[in-house]
Amino acid sequence: MIISKTCGYGIRGVVYLATKLEEDRKVGIHEIATELEIPQHFLAKILQELVRKKVIHSVKGPHGGFYVKELVLGMPVLDIVEMIDGDGYKTRCFMAIEECSSENPCPLHRDFFVFRSGIVKMLKQKTIGELSKGVFEGQSFLSYRLN
Amino acid sequence: MIISKTCGYGIRGVVYLATKLEEDRKVGIHEIATELEIPQHFLAKILQELVRKKVIHSVKGPHGGFYVKELVLGMPVLDIVEMIDGDGYKTRCFMAIEECSSENPCPLHRDFFVFRSGIVKMLKQKTIGELSKGVFEGQSFLSYRLN
DNA sequence: AGATAAAAAGACCTTTATATCCTTTTTATG
């Protein structure tokens, strides 16, 4: 719903790393996957992709792992969504007609458009830093019963 | 995104039939699928399901086809969504954590919740009749370039 | 009654998303 599972996993991975920024260490995929309750190898793939995209970073070898740089805290969540899911949301119709457009609107276009732009706007203004702050302060969680 | 393609097809099928209510005839699957630009056999399956659920009706044999009764005009779009996609949307987390709950919220829970309830509320108050009226009056369309 | 046209039903196929496994490469450390 809305974004793919893959994308949700990716965001959570990045946010988790962001909460560890102060600890100044590399975090192994095993720890991340266990804490977030995400299949390890699958998450590894997703994080590797985000390394290629320079969202996060990694080092191999003993004491290696994934980590983020401070810069990522200012990155809008939408950036990660588009990296993983693409920007197809812009042109997909709620009712699955060929193309979503205001010139050839489906019966729910107007209503749906309001929500869609709202969600996109929200994802554009929310940053990784904000999300990780909430988690760090215990107001929100990155897995079910991670307390 | 949001609802499945299958579900979008189903809604469009029902709405199409609703626009033909006055014509008082059975509409063949070939016509519906062609007009809506949906794979015929696939749409047939979906409509068969909706016949079983009594949303629409059908008669076999020559001059048979699908049709709706006036009663369906008052049906909320959400009913069809739940029949086809289920009510999983209630418990799915935006970021794909095990379960969406306000007691164990993910970092985007609050924001997402607002949009989700808005969409659900909208789908609950929109009826098949309203959608078909818009199409009938040429304000909206059930396929790309159906004019 | 028989022919016909249409939906119903079910088996099957394809694609995409999700998940796992195994091998290779890199690198810190003793």
Add this chain to the structure above:
DNA sequence: CATAAAAAGGATATAAAGGTCTTTTTATCT
């Protein structure tokens, strides 16, 4: 330098969604 830890990469597996094809059933017309 050997070793072990860790990510990277490639191949494969599984599940779900989406789509196609064929056969069966049945209403209607002649």
